[in-house]
Amino acid sequence: MDKAEIDKIDCKIIKDKTLSRHDALYKLILIGDTCVGKSSLLMRLTENEFKEEYEVTVGVEFGAFLLQIDDKIIKLQIWDTAGQESFKSLNKIFYRGSHCVFLVYDITREETFNNIEDWLKEVKMNTGNECMTYLVGNQVDNEDAREVTVDKAQTYAEEAGISEICETSAKTGEKVEEIFINAAKMLYAQNKHEIEEKAQDPQKTRLTRTDNSRQNNVVAPRKKDGCAC
Numbered sequence: 001m002d003k004a005e006i007d008k009i010d011c012k013i014i015k016d017k018t019l020s021r022h023d024a025l026y027k028l029i030l031i032g033d034t035c036v037g038k039s040s041l042l043m044r045l046t047e048n049e050f051k052e053e054y055e056v057t058v059g060v061e062f063g064a065f066l067l068q069i070d071d072k073i074i075k076l077q078i079w080d081t082a083g084q085e086s087f088k089s090l091n092k093i094f095y096r097g098s099h100c101v102f103l104v105y106d107i108t109r110e111e112t113f114n115n116i117e118d119w120l121k122e123v124k125m126n127t128g129n130e131c132m133t134y135l136v137g138n139q140v141d142n143e144d145a146r147e148v149t150v151d152k153a154q155t156y157a158e159e160a161g162i163s164e165i166c167e168t169s170a171k172t173g174e175k176v177e178e179i180f181i182n183a184a185k186m187l188y189a190q191n192k193h194e195i196e197e198k199a200q201d202p203q204k205t206r207l208t209r210t211d212n213s214r215q216n217n218v219v220a221p222r223k224k225d226g227c228a229c
Contacts, residue, residue: 009185013177014066014073022066022075024195026187027097028180029079031119032104033112037138040170041104042080045180050171060094065180069188072195076184095126100134100183107137107167108145113153120160132186134164134179141169 030038039061043049046063061080066073079094095101101123105112116135123133135157137148150167157165164182168175188195 006182006185006189009069009189011067011069011181011185013181014068016066019066019073021073023072023199024188024191025075025077026099026184027077027079028100028102028183029081029094029098030102030104031081031123032102032136033106033109033115036104036106036109036112037168037170038080038104041102041136041138041168041176042078044170044173044176045078048173050173065184067181067184069185072188072199074184074188076180078180095123098127098131099187100132101127102134102136102179102183103162104136104138105148106139107148108139108142110147113137113148113156116156117160120162129161132164132183133162134166134183135162136179137165137167138170140167140174141171 030042032038040050042061042063043051045065063078063080065076065078067076068074079098081094103116103119103123105116107113120133123131135153137150137153153167154165156162163186164179166175166179166182168179170176
């Protein structure tokens, strides 16, 4: 299914945080260097909030995002992983069962973009080549400080075989919902037949507690010169 067909898929956001039923569950992971805005993207998506000062993620944080695509309920389970080098080995267990990985960098810090290559190697090592990958350049609200051009990111994504590329702002919310909705549509299109089959058998329908709050958080105190990561 091409991009034009994906764009035509009917989709709406479900705001009801108490809804417990879903027809499909997809695991998405946010990875990248510390302070590129991973946690801020998750907070903007799930709570529609942004905090200038935020706690550094240590380990993993979770969020959930519900959508209705056609007549099916799709749940995105989003894992926000620590960006510190010392936690890379810990993060390996979090790749298990992933359907999509967002490789996040800060457009105002070129070193975070250069490090995407190492993060992508981690992804391929732990998921193979079947997992969808998105290259996400965050902080487009700070255009005057840009160090990574769109063309440079696009060229790298094409050479590296990354599925999609997008630039976002967790601060303003620009294109944050859009990238997650796009990923959900892509996954739905790839698995539509299986989802429809499962929907016809009530015994196969998953019943889980949906919690859009950030749960099971393991965090460390923010330094005085901290960043929204």
